[in-house]
Amino acid sequence: MAEIQIKNVAKNFGEYQALHDINLTIADQEFMVLLGASGCGKSTLLRIIAGLETATSGEVWIGGRRVDHLPPKDRGISMVFQNYAVFPHLTVFENIGFGLRMQKLPDDEVTRRVERTATLMHIEQLLKRYSGELSGGQRQRVAVARALAMEPDVILMDEPLSNLDALLRMEMRAELKGVLAESKTTAIYVTHDQVEAMSMADRISVMHQGRIVQAASPIEVYRNPAAEFVAGFIGNPPMNFLPAKSTGNGQWSVAGQSIAGPANTDQPLKFAVRPEDLTLGDSGLTAVAKVVEPLGAHLLVTCEVEGIMFRAVLESDLQVHVGDKLRLAPQPDRVRWFDPRTTLAVA
Amino acid sequence: MTEATADLAPHGASTRKTGQYVYAAAVFLLCAWVLVPLYFLLINTLSSPEAVNSFPKSFVPAFDMGSLTFFAQFEGMLVALKNSVVVAVLTMVMSITIGAPAGYALSRFEFPGKELFRLLILLTRAFPLPLLALPLAVLFIRTGLDDTAFGLALVHTTLAIPFAVLITFSLFSGIPVELEEAAWTLGCTRFTAFTKVILPLILPGITASAIFAFVISWNEVFAAAVLTIENRTLTAFLLQTLGEAPLHLKFAGGFILVVPALIFIFAVRKYLFAMWGIANR
Numbered sequence: 001m002a003e004i005q006i007k008n009v010a011k012n013f014g015e016y017q018a019l020h021d022i023n024l025t026i027a028d029q030e031f032m033v034l035l036g037a038s039g040c041g042k043s044t045l046l047r048i049i050a051g052l053e054t055a056t057s058g059e060v061w062i063g064g065r066r067v068d069h070l071p072p073k074d075r076g077i078s079m080v081f082q083n084y085a086v087f088p089h090l091t092v093f094e095n096i097g098f099g100l101r102m103q104k105l106p107d108d109e110v111t112r113r114v115e116r117t118a119t120l121m122h123i124e125q126l127l128k129r130y131s132g133e134l135s136g137g138q139r140q141r142v143a144v145a146r147a148l149a150m151e152p153d154v155i156l157m158d159e160p161l162s163n164l165d166a167l168l169r170m171e172m173r174a175e176l177k178g179v180l181a182e183s184k185t186t187a188i189y190v191t192h193d194q195v196e197a198m199s200m201a202d203r204i205s206v207m208h209q210g211r212i213v214q215a216a217s218p219i220e221v222y223r224n225p226a227a228e229f230v231a232g233f234i235g236n237p238p239m240n241f242l243p244a245k246s247t248g249n250g251q252w253s254v255a256g257q258s259i260a261g262p263a264n265t266d267q268p269l270k271f272a273v274r275p276e277d278l279t280l281g282d283s284g285l286t287a288v289a290k291v292v293e294p295l296g297a298h299l300l301v302t303c304e305v306e307g308i309m310f311r312a313v314l315e316s317d318l319q320v321h322v323g324d325k326l327r328l329a330p331q332p333d334r335v336r337w338f339d340p341r342t343t344l345a346v347a
Numbered sequence: 348m349t350e351a352t353a354d355l356a357p358h359g360a361s362t363r364k365t366g367q368y369v370y371a372a373a374v375f376l377l378c379a380w381v382l383v384p385l386y387f388l389l390i391n392t393l394s395s396p397e398a399v400n401s402f403p404k405s406f407v408p409a410f411d412m413g414s415l416t417f418f419a420q421f422e423g424m425l426v427a428l429k430n431s432v433v434v435a436v437l438t439m440v441m442s443i444t445i446g447a448p449a450g451y452a453l454s455r456f457e458f459p460g461k462e463l464f465r466l467l468i469l470l471t472r473a474f475p476l477p478l479l480a481l482p483l484a485v486l487f488i489r490t491g492l493d494d495t496a497f498g499l500a501l502v503h504t505t506l507a508i509p510f511a512v513l514i515t516f517s518l519f520s521g522i523p524v525e526l527e528e529a530a531w532t533l534g535c536t537r538f539t540a541f542t543k544v545i546l547p548l549i550l551p552g553i554t555a556s557a558i559f560a561f562v563i564s565w566n567e568v569f570a571a572a573v574l575t576i577e578n579r580t581l582t583a584f585l586l587q588t589l590g591e592a593p594l595h596l597k598f599a600g601g602f603i604l605v606v607p608a609l610i611f612i613f614a615v616r617k618y619l620f621a622m623w624g625i626a627n628r
Binding site: 051052073079083085087088089098099102103146150 | 523525526528529530531532533534535536539543544547548
């Protein structure tokens with residue numbers, strides 16, 4: 001059992017505040033992804049949980065035990081690093097067995113666990129090699145095997161796949177997800193890749209400027225972004241935004257069209273819709289096509305609505321040309337609204 | 348590719364060829380500048396005392412051990428050689444035990460005045476030894492350190508430490524912090540992570556830096572001459588006897604001095620490049 005609780009954690013680097021009052025609970029055996037652009041504080045948070053960095057204030061609890069004053073080795077964690085950190089002076093076998101040897105386990109137990117995790121990661125034929133004789137993908141597998149061999153309560157991963165090429169990354173993504181689900185450990189996974197986050201996570205914590213903006217399931221983060229930042233960060237292409245003015249009775253004027261929206265305010269809001277939730281038709285927002293990209297599976301049209309960039313993902317067999325006037329109708333149940341003053345979602 | 352350009356521009360090719368000759372000549376001259384005296388040193392050392400003192404000289408070594416035997420039997424010479432080794436080993440040990448931790452700290456920790464500290468380390472070499480030698484001699488006589496191998500090794504350590512710090516700093520910096528961090532998450536303390544992960548990786552470099560300290564001490568003559576009287580090192584002893592010693596003794600002494608230094612520097616050349624941040628892989 002290893003539930004992780006992060007309570008009011010803040011971190012300053014001199015004048016710069018990297019983390020502001022982070023509160024997060026990660027359930028036992030949950031796969032939590034910390035997602036954000038570089039510099040948002042996600043790696044710092046992970047390193048604080050690992051004990052490689054000390055929080056300026058706040059508490060970290062793992063499995064009901066307060067650990068923020070403990071060194072990394074006493075926290076019941078193991079970690080996979082972005083550059084793998086496979087020890088170059090040891091064989092793959094000794095790398096995977098390193099932590100077990102530190103625990104002074106008997107030789108046959110070390111051998112048993114090393115061989116088991118090596119088989120799990122499909123590197124059993126590499127056990128006698130040195131790090132210098134391995135490819136990037138193989139080193140990655142050694143790093144994961146080394147972490148798993150410890151049979152930790154919590155496994156922490158800092159952008160483990162970002163140094164691999166695209167194809168290998170996709171392969172490892174699926175494999176890693178399977179292996180971790182089987183090992184029944186709690187996992188925290190840091191990435192800036194939203195596809196990785198969406199595909200692997202039980203829950204995603206989207207971070208921005210040292211704060212957690214939203215922590216929810218991937219589909220919730222995608223469908224109901226809690227803030228404008230999340231809406232603009234998740235999804236490729238991201239959500240479209242247009243200014244909206246209240247015309248009373250829950251009706252809003254968006255680019256000259258009347259669209260139903262929140263009835264509890266009459267302050268100006270932002271109308272938001274995902275590019276794939278638009279359909280080409282005879283009614284809806286008036287747009288002028290600027291760039292047309294046939295991407296095979298669908299057609300990506302970048303247009304302008306009242307001078308504001310607006311993207312639509314349309315069916316691939318539609319005939320759209322640059323300069324065409326389009327009418328794009330948003331699906332009513334997929335439209336979201338944001339308050340421009342707080343940048344938060346408005347129901 | 349080169350052939351095609353040669354056909355198209357024969358003029359450019361001939362200029363390039365001339366350039367290559369000039370380059371080769373310059374390399375040859377520089378090598379000769381270093382190697383010819385060494386060669387003469389070698390043949391004169393390996394010639395009989397009579398041959399060394401006669402004229403004209405031979406250009407091929409006679410492999411006569413006369414000079415070296417005379418050198419070994421010369422009063423005080425072997426003691427001086429032993430002193431040299433003792434002082435150099437002491438210097439080597441002290442400069443690594445002090446320099447390597449400093450190099451580690453410089454590469455792993457941020458602290459105020461770090462840049463200034465690095466500069467100050469180099470500045471220890473800015474004061475000419477003659478300037479320091481007199482006050483040092485006085486101080487050493489007061490503390491009883493004068494004319495001891497340990498006292499001299501202290502001075503040599505001061506000379507060697509900047510290099511020890513800079514070499515180990517660059518070695519530690521070349522080892523990713525993540526290796527240490529990975530070790531910490533795998534059950535190591537800071538100390539065991541150092542002994543199990545960092546030390547095995549850095550040992551060849553430490554050895555190189557130690558050897559370099561040895562050579563610095565081995566070659567140093569001024570402090571040795573000022574601070575020792577009875578327990579002279581080989582350099583100081585040779586300097587003292589240079590005036591009255593016969594020519595073949597000078598050659599043999601010079602040879603004994605040069606050879607270890609040359610061999611060691613050659614062995615550790617890779618790490619000396621690393622000290623100045625030149626990649627050499």
